[in-house]
Amino acid sequence: MGWLSNLFKKHTENPTQNTYAEVMSGYAPIFSQFGQDIYASDVVQQAISCIVSELKKLKPEHIKEKGSDVIPVNSSIQKVLNNPNPLMTTSEFLEKVTWLLFLNYNAFIIPIYRVWTDKDGTEKRHYEALYPIQPSQVDFIEDAGNKLYVKFRFNNGQEYTLRYSDVIHIKYRYSVNQYMGGNESGQPDNEALIKTLSLNHKLLQGVAQAMNSSFAVNGVVKFNTMLEGDKVEKALKELETKLKNSESGFLPLDLKYDYIPIKREIQLVDDGTLKFIDEKILRHFGVSLPILTGDFTKAQYEAFYQKTLEPLIISFSQAFTKVLFTEGELSHHNKVMFYAKDLVFMSVDQKINMLRELAPTGALFENEKRVMFGLRPLEELVDKRYISLNWINANKASEYQTGQPDDTGGGNNEE
Secondary structure: OHHHHHHHHOOOOOOOOOEEOOOOOOOOOEEEOOOOHHHHOHHHHHHHHHHHHHHOOOEEEEEEEEOOEEEEOOOHHHHHHHOOEOOEOHHHHHHHHHHHHHHHOEEEEEEEEEEEEOOOOOEEEEEEEEEEEOOOEEEEEEOOOOOEEEEEEOOOOOEEEEEHHHOEEEEOOOOOOOOOOOOOOOOOOOHHHHHHHHHHHHHHHHHHHHHHHHHOOOEEEEEOOOOOOHHHHHHHHHHHHHHHHOOOOOOOOOOOEEEEEOOOOOOOOOHHHHHHHHHHHHHHOOOOHHHHHOOOOHHHHHHHHHHHHHHHHHHHHHHHHHHHOOHHHHHOOEEEEEEOOOOOOOOHHHHHHHHHHHHHHOOOOHHHHHHHOOOOOOHHHOOOOOOOOOOOOHHHHHHHHHOOOOOOOOOOOOO
16 A cells, blocks of 8 residues: 555645535535445446446547637646556556446546746646545545545545545536535435346346256156055166166156156246346446447447547546646646547548548648558658648638739738
């Protein structure tokens, strides 16, 4: 646990005259993190795995908005987004955060940074790492100055208190609780799902029992004579010998025996019922059956992205932006954006159409065009970008055609 102690060393605080933060619902703001129960279900694990597999493809970028344009920024924030910490790659970091979010309906990330004030009195930060953590209990505390703190307790008994403004907190199904995602207690609300999982478990048990019945008694042998004492034992041994010697599967019987077969009708749960239960579980997480099996169309994936993935991506982006930037940086429109996989929805024909539209404008680098179709980038094309000369400034069209400036008063507003 040494690395965890070092992680909190710089940022741990001890607020004076602290009290538990007020909660509008009246509950004490103490939250125990759990939520493992439903993950015994393979359907639940598969559904969440579909979401995690897509979110780990995201590309986090530090960008700055300038009007309608977006400018990528090479900063210490971008460096930790590219390499979050010594233990994780970016995809592993996103995978970890997403699993924690679905396990607890809350995910906490601790940014490690150095802070100083420049000669103009502006606060500056240099980020060194981002660590997702898994506390066993979370307490929200308010000091005498009404500043909010969060105390993390871990399974080894260690406790650390940080300013809440220094913690990236992503909430899932944020509703009735003031501070946490989940139910009133800040925990996953799985009551409705557990009922469905219980029904699914019982159905599968019934199927298993029906299949095991193939090993039950298939018939009864009736002796046509009265047997007493040692005659019963002798008859059973004779029958046992015949069973052992029957290589064909047919049992030779004489007039002393009658074989009465037992008619067995095994009632299995129909496919439609099992499919309905599976889909009911999947709907809880916003995952359709085609997405689960990987046999989806472009339209089905678009629906999955817009309904399930995009809200999570927005939550990630806003949570990171809120904590990683100072007030001054936020006022200058700095953001962390999580971009989806390149051309995630596009077929080959759509890529060709996109190329036809964008290539003449100079919006694509030459290597971007090659990568778009799975071709390797070429060194001689690095930073090469071409534009069609058939495109001109709309306000200078008259001057381009006639050689004379536009005299209507509206042609030379732009340089």
